[in-house]
Amino acid sequence: MRCTQCHEREAVVFLTQIAQDQVIKLHLCERCAAEKGVETTASLGKTPVGTFLASMGKGLESGAALPAGIDPSGACPTCGATLSDFRESGRLGCAECYRTFETALRDLLRRLHGSSRHLGERYAPPGAPAAESEAARVAQLRDQLRVAVETESFELAAELRDQLRSIVGEG
Amino acid sequence: MIDLSLLPDGGMAWLDASGPGSHLVLSTRIRLARNLATYTFATRNNLADREAILRDVLQAARETVSLRNALNFRLDQLERVDRQLLHERHLISRELAGIEESATVRSGAALLVQDRVGVMLNEEDHLRLQGLRSGFDLEVAYQEVDRLDGELGQRLPFAFHSEFGYLTSCPTNVGTGLRASVLIHLPGLVLTKEISKVLQGLAQVGLTFRGLYGEGSEVVGNFFQLSNQTTLGKTEKELLDHLGKMVRQVIEYEEQARAVLLRDVPTIIEDKVWRAYGLLRHARSVSFDETMNLLSGVRLGVGLGLVDQCGMYALNKLLVHTQPAHLAALEGVRPEDPDLSVRRARFVRALLEDEAGRRGQSP
Numbered sequence: 001m002r003c004t005q006c007h008e009r010e011a012v013v014f015l016t017q018i019a020q021d022q023v024i025k026l027h028l029c030e031r032c033a034a035e036k037g038v039e040t041t042a043s044l045g046k047t048p049v050g051t052f053l054a055s056m057g058k059g060l061e062s063g064a065a066l067p068a069g070i071d072p073s074g075a076c077p078t079c080g081a082t083l084s085d086f087r088e089s090g091r092l093g094c095a096e097c098y099r100t101f102e103t104a105l106r107d108l109l110r111r112l113h114g115s116s117r118h119l120g121e122r123y124a125p126p127g128a129p130a131a132e133s134e135a136a137r138v139a140q141l142r143d144q145l146r147v148a149v150e151t152e153s154f155e156l157a158a159e160l161r162d163q164l165r166s167i168v169g170e171g
Numbered sequence: 172m173i174d175l176s177l178l179p180d181g182g183m184a185w186l187d188a189s190g191p192g193s194h195l196v197l198s199t200r201i202r203l204a205r206n207l208a209t210y211t212f213a214t215r216n217n218l219a220d221r222e223a224i225l226r227d228v229l230q231a232a233r234e235t236v237s238l239r240n241a242l243n244f245r246l247d248q249l250e251r252v253d254r255q256l257l258h259e260r261h262l263i264s265r266e267l268a269g270i271e272e273s274a275t276v277r278s279g280a281a282l283l284v285q286d287r288v289g290v291m292l293n294e295e296d297h298l299r300l301q302g303l304r305s306g307f308d309l310e311v312a313y314q315e316v317d318r319l320d321g322e323l324g325q326r327l328p329f330a331f332h333s334e335f336g337y338l339t340s341c342p343t344n345v346g347t348g349l350r351a352s353v354l355i356h357l358p359g360l361v362l363t364k365e366i367s368k369v370l371q372g373l374a375q376v377g378l379t380f381r382g383l384y385g386e387g388s389e390v391v392g393n394f395f396q397l398s399n400q401t402t403l404g405k406t407e408k409e410l411l412d413h414l415g416k417m418v419r420q421v422i423e424y425e426e427q428a429r430a431v432l433l434r435d436v437p438t439i440i441e442d443k444v445w446r447a448y449g450l451l452r453h454a455r456s457v458s459f460d461e462t463m464n465l466l467s468g469v470r471l472g473v474g475l476g477l478v479d480q481c482g483m484y485a486l487n488k489l490l491v492h493t494q495p496a497h498l499a500a501l502e503g504v505r506p507e508d509p510d511l512s513v514r515r516a517r518f519v520r521a522l523l524e525d526e527a528g529r530r531g532q533s534p
Contacts, residue, residue: 001272016382016389025389079211091295091340094211095330098338098345105342109335112343115404118336120347125208125328140333 003029076100117159119166138167190306193483194474195422197354197394197490198305200261201312201411203320204339204348205298208330212340213277213295221279221293228292231326232283237319241285247278252506255496257282258384261303265387267294287312288319295340296348298323307418309351309411317407336403346403351411352385353418358393358471359428360421362440369424370395377401378417383463392463392490397421429475444472448480451519456512462493462519480527489522 003011009029016025074082081093083101092098098105109116122137141164148157190196206212207227210220232238246254246267254276258268262284269276281292291299300323302316323329330338336346344350360366370380381396382388397418399410432440447468451457457465470486472478491497493515495506502514 014387014389079215081215089214091214092212092338092342093215095206095208095332095338097212098332098335105335108342109345109403113346113401113403117334117404118332118346119405119409120336120349120407123324123329123331123337125331126325137333 001027003027003032005029005032005035115159117163119163134167138164141167190304190308192307192422193305195356195425196307196418197356197487198261198303199308199312199351199353200301200303201309201316201349201351202299202301203316204296204337204344204350205300205320205323206330206338206340207297208328210297213293213297214340218278221277224297225279225281225292227327228290228298228323229283231323232290234326235319235322237288237315237322238283238285238290241283241289244282244284246280246282247276249276252496252499255506256500259494259496260491261384262289263291264294264299265384267291288315290319290323296344307353307355307422309353309415313351313407313411344402347405347407347410349402349407349410350398351414352381352396352398353414354383354394354396355418355421355425356392356394356467356470357421357425358467359425359432361393362432363428365424365428369421373397373417373421374400376413376417378414391460392467394463394467429471433475440471440475441477444468444475444477448472448478448523452523453520454516457516457519458512459493459495459515462489462515466490466493480530481523482526482530485522485526489519493519 001011003009004027006029009031011027012030013026013028013033015028015033074084076082076093076097077100078096079093081097083104086092086097086101092101106116122134141160145157145160145164148154148160190199207224210216210224216224229243232241244257246257246263246269249257251270254263254268255270257263258265258270263282265271266274267277267280267282269280277293279293283290283292287304288300288302291301300316300319302312302319304312304315332338337348339345339348357366357369360369373380377400378397379400381398382390383392383394383396385396397414399414402410405413447465451462451465451469466486466489469478469481470483473481473483473486492501495511498511498515498518499506499508501518502508502511504511504514508514
């Protein structure tokens with residue numbers, strides 16, 4: 001399908017806009033989409049994910065210090081995905097990627113969702129006794145809470161305290 | 172061609188117009204994104220991984236109450252027209268159906284479906300559990316998909332992180348992995364030109380809208396899918412309560428808009444509704460998009476009590492069966508058949524005439 005703007009290039013962005021109470025359908029090529037300020041991979045820098053991904057790439061290229069525990073090559077030990085792979089596709093390679101890129105992802109998730117903390121249903125994989133995993137979770141939260149207080153991250157500390165309360169009760 | 176009559180109520184129990192608020196809300200859908208901890212995600216796995224995922228999930232599904240009698244469709248072994256049919260039924264996403272121009276179906280792509288729950292396999296995430304209900308019914312839709320989640324989660328090791336929650340291929344779905352959407356018909360807000368204000372308001376409270384077929388689809392026939400934008404930092408209940416509250420608000424706005432139209436411009440509305448009905452009743456050739464827009468007018472007329480020659484169920488039936496792959500299946504032709512618009516008009520005329528006769532009235 002041809003771009004409805006320039007009628008030359010192949011349309012890659014299919015947009016339904018509601019402007020002045022009219023539903024407008026646009027089929028745009030990458031260049032015309034970018035000119036209209038529509039977010040495509042070409043204009044990634046304008047989105048939170050894009051800004052984040054772009055800054056990740058720069059950090060790596062300039063050899064910036066990486067958080068402890070991260071392979072200096074930047075690759076996930078399980079699937080081999082790197083941050084530049086993530087920058088290109090916007091997709092993580094495997095569950096382990098979330099641990100490998102944990103610090104960076106925490107920041108991204110806060111920007112995307114307004115929080116990086118899952119407050120929904122807890123899950124224990126088959127075979128893991130639920131009580132044991134709950135105890136482990138409480139221990140982990142207490143540990144995180146102590147660090148948060150020590151580093152004066154009071155907002156995080158309050159969030160952790162609430163999570164602890166929701167598990168162990170008001171006490 | 173796959174036989175959709177195998178599905179309970181042809182797989183469209185959710186469209187039977189029996190659910191709560193069904194004069195405005197067609198259906199409620201909830202999906203949960205899940206991945207198996209033991210395999211790499213979709214962008215980095217290969218056919219052998221995808222086959223192994225299928226095998227593991229099928230084995231687990233057989234042991235569950237929710238899916239033990241499920242129909243199993245291997246999408247990569249189905250013809251394009253059949254994949255389009257399942258997509259038109261809202262059973263699989265556009266991506267999984269692989270029906271975009273130049274797109275191909277991913278090897279290992281599959282669908283399990285039983286009653287009103289199902290699982291898309293080897294989509295962007297290994298599993299996309301889904302629950303579908305007729306009308307506006309977030310609570311029951313969630314109960315059903317939550318039960319399926321529990322049953323499968325006991326048997327399969329889902330990827331879960333103590334801080335981030337359920338892990339997904341794209342970070343926009345992480346946490347609960349929950350996307351709830353409500354398919355709602357809003358002609359009153361479109362006609363009174365209030366719709367852009369309402370949609371902007373929804374964006375400000377963390378909700379988003381899409382077209383008739385969900386992600387990447389266009390708005391046709393004044394149907395909007397309203398859903399939550401974020402998936403992390405709130406409990407499932409909070410996400411559902413928030414969406415539910417906002418949808419109830421939108422329903423109220425839509426009803427106010429309809430009341431204003433009836434009060435201020437009754438003749439214009441009546442004319443609009445009857446013209447739509449008249450065209451559908453008599454046209455000799457009609458495209459799918461035009462059908463959708465005309466059905467929107469008639470639906471508004473039925474909702475306002477102006478048209479009693481047909482009911483919501485008949486309108487929903489038309490909505491489903493005038494879609495290209497459905498109509499082609501009914502008529503025994505290909506979806507690209509040059510006479511499809513003529514066949515569509517004939518099908519619509521016959522159904523509306525029958526419906527009017529059954530209701531003992533002749534326009």
